[in-house]
Amino acid sequence: QKEVEQDPGPLSVPEGAIVSLNCTYSNSAFQYFMWYRQYSRKGPELLMYTYSSGNKEDGRFTAQVDKSSKYISLFIRDSQPSDSATYLCASPLPGGGSYIPTFGRGTSLIVHP
Amino acid sequence: EAGVAQSPRYKIIEKRQSVAFWCNPISGHATLYWYQQILGQGPKLLIQFQNNGVVDDSQLPKDRFSAERLKGVDSTLKIQPAKLEDSAVYLCASSFTPGNSYEQYFGPGTRLTVT
Structure with a gap:
């Protein structure tokens, strides 16, 4: 079992839709969580990170963490074609005196006009 | 502020050959x-450096x-x-912050094809 699980998609939605992207994790040692966006043939870029359970909002993006069920979500409101990308959830896993960034496989999102 | 630079962007080699990739991080990171x-x-993380030293590999x-x-600046990865x-x-x-892996900035990557 991978440490961080994501459905690879693709998830296809019409422009303006609310998008829900989800991850589950297995290791309770994960303490904080990140969402990255990766356009084709580009490196990932950090969208948001959050430490505690609950919601964190940044513009059209809301990150939600439920530590009791080990479930992480990213919501995108008023989705745009420019949001079409792969979304990666990640968490640093403590180990060996450092933190090992651990990524899910990513969910491919397609927003069509 | 300049981002993380990587070169080359693409590389095609035959199996059993060697290859090297170069990275220049954001200044001060x-x-x-x-x-x-x-x-x-x-x-998937391969190796993590803090300044000159290896934190995790x-x-x-190997x-x-x-x-x-x-x-403590540029880095090369060789295969x-x-x-x-x-x-x-x-x-x-x-x-920027040692161990602050949740605020990483990525370069564009090097796409390697081994034939």
Whole structure:
């Protein structure tokens, strides 16, 4: 079992839709969580990170963490074609005196006009 | 502020050949990471440097991969000899605060094809 699980998609939605992207994790040692966006043939870029359970909002993006069920979500409101990308959830896993960034496989999102 | 620079952007080699990738992190960033991203998967950490020293290399296949970071700035990742399964994108990332892996900035990656 991978440490961080994501459905690879693709998830296809019409422009303006609310998008829900989800991850589950297995290791309770994960303490904080990140969402990255990766356009084709580009490196990932950090969208948001959050430490505690609950919601964190940044513009059209809301990150939600439920530590009791080990479930992480990213919501995108008023989705745009420019949001079409792969979304990666990640968490640093403590180990060996450092933190090992651990990524899910990513969910491919397609927003069509 | 300039981002993380990587070169080359693309490389095609035959199996058993050697290859090297170069990374220049964002100025002032103490921590540097090399990742391997196989098509359809998330990035997998290969090695993490803090300044000149290696923080973690537990997932680096040391029989064929090596990496160094001279003077705590630029870094090179080498594969020798390459195997078909090494075909992937090699991403370099850096972060300002040592150990602050949740605020990493990634370069564009080097796409390696091994034939």
